[in-house]
Amino acid sequence: MPSVKNERQLFLFGTPSRVEPIEPPSGRLGWDPKLRASTYNKPPLKPVLVPPPADPDVDGYIFPKAPVYVLNTEPDPFFQRGQRYACPYDPTQGEAIRRGLLSIRTPRNISPHLKDGVWVYEDVPGMTKMEPGIPYVEYIDGDPNRPISIGCLQTLESLSEYSDFSEIKALTEDLRLWTWGRAATDDLPEIMPIYEHKGLKRNDRSAQPGPDSRDGSYNIASVNSKGIGQGIFMPAVQAFTRPALESFSNINSILHKLYRKIVPKCVHEEEYKVTEFHAIDNNIFSFGGLEPGATSCQMNVSSSFNGGSLTGGIGHHQGSWHPDNQDDPTRWTLVTFLFRLPAGTDEHICFQRVTD
Numbered sequence: 001m002p003s004v005k006n007e008r009q010l011f012l013f014g015t016p017s018r019v020e021p022i023e024p025p026s027g028r029l030g031w032d033p034k035l036r037a038s039t040y041n042k043p044p045l046k047p048v049l050v051p052p053p054a055d056p057d058v059d060g061y062i063f064p065k066a067p068v069y070v071l072n073t074e075p076d077p078f079f080q081r082g083q084r085y086a087c088p089y090d091p092t093q094g095e096a097i098r099r100g101l102l103s104i105r106t107p108r109n110i111s112p113h114l115k116d117g118v119w120v121y122e123d124v125p126g127m128t129k130m131e132p133g134i135p136y137v138e139y140i141d142g143d144p145n146r147p148i149s150i151g152c153l154q155t156l157e158s159l160s161e162y163s164d165f166s167e168i169k170a171l172t173e174d175l176r177l178w179t180w181g182r183a184a185t186d187d188l189p190e191i192m193p194i195y196e197h198k199g200l201k202r203n204d205r206s207a208q209p210g211p212d213s214r215d216g217s218y219n220i221a222s223v224n225s226k227g228i229g230q231g232i233f234m235p236a237v238q239a240f241t242r243p244a245l246e247s248f249s250n251i252n253s254i255l256h257k258l259y260r261k262i263v264p265k266c267v268h269e270e271e272y273k274v275t276e277f278h279a280i281d282n283n284i285f286s287f288g289g290l291e292p293g294a295t296s297c298q299m300n301v302s303s304s305f306n307g308g309s310l311t312g313g314i315g316h317h318q319g320s321w322h323p324d325n326q327d328d329p330t331r332w333t334l335v336t337f338l339f340r341l342p343a344g345t346d347e348h349i350c351f352q353r354v355t356d
Contacts, residue, residue, distance in 0.1 A: 024270065028078075030077030030078040031079070031264075031269045035162075036082065037082070039081070039133075039161045040075065040080075040081065042083075044071070044131045048069070049070075051125075051127055052123045054126025055107050055108060055126065062099075062100045062103045062105065063105055063107045064104065064125075064127050065100075071083060078270065079135050080265050081135065084136070085135070086144075105321070107124055109122040130152075133155075133158030133161065135267060137149055149266065151266075152266035156172065167261065171257055172258070175255070178191060178194060178251050180340055181194070181196070192244075192247065194247050197241065198241070199240065200238055202217060202218055213303075217299070218298070218300075221296055221297035222296045253288045255334070256291075256294070259294050260291060260293060263334060275292070275330070279293075294334065
């Protein structure tokens with residue numbers, strides 16, 4: 001491969017030997033004002049988020065230690081909400097943070113307890129309770145022109161602040177329908193719950209429960225085949241009946257549309273534009289649609305949670321803290337949770353993890 005040189009970079013055999021960062025252009029305006037939330041720059045109750053003290057590290061494991069996040073006082077047009085919680089990030093601490101994430105352990109107070117007949121959640125040591133709808137950002141060396149979006153919790157209520165909420169709500173209703181299914185009626189055909197289709201294939205690392213259980217972890221969009229170099233990216237092969245193909249096709253299409261609508265409400269505008277350019281310029285395949293989007297989708301199904309755990313439902317490797325070196329650290333993961341909690345002894349949880 002010949003070397004390619006321009007004013008900013010030098011590539012030799014495809015490897016950058018010198019990279020100079022390009023300054024953002026002047027006169028930037030941020031997101032189109034038409035996309036802003038109705039509560040644009042309306043601050044939440046807490047201007048500063050200070051996590052409770054962390055548990056002491058033990059046995060080589062490290063407990064979470066969230067930083068202090070501060071809310072902006074002036075509107076930030078680079079976030080559709082106008083608000084963001086931010087803290088500085090020191091690149092020299094990157095390796096220490098990485099080691100901590102590879103050795104993380106779940107702290108106390110994760111589960112609620114009954115008090116006077118009411119479920120009570122205690123503060124989790126070392127962790128921040130997220131404010132719905134507000135993005136969380138770290139600025140490299142404290143420079144707001146160098147953002148890293150960390151995460152954002154969205155609920156239907158927080159998403160209702162946007163003009164396209166009716167479309168988002170309709171998509172979530174469709175996702176619920178195709179996930180949990182419905183019984184046949186005189187006017188409507190049966191839709192089988194996504195996890196009830198015969199012939200579903202669990203991931204290699206998933207738990208392998210009994211033949212009557214549907215618990216487990218499944219790839220429903222794409223897989224990375226093993227044994228050939230770094231692997232080959234290819235469509236996932238699941239149940240191959242007509243109803244199953246229709247279910248998976250609809251769910252993947254819905255998740256793609258939700259990704260396109262929700263992620264821009266959670267991240268810095270320039271970050272989003274960079275990832276859009278990267279996906280188009282490199283012709284990265286996404287599932288569920290032709291626009292840039294996520295490249296894989298993992299579905300986890302757990303039932304009979306009374307007295308059980310996530311590790312019991314989908315396996316130790318998938319249900320506990322674990323690093324995944326195949327994820328792209330420059331892009332985002334959209335996790336959708338669907339709960340079905342009927343009266344009785346069984347509880348059902350299904351979540352789709354849409355990621356790059």
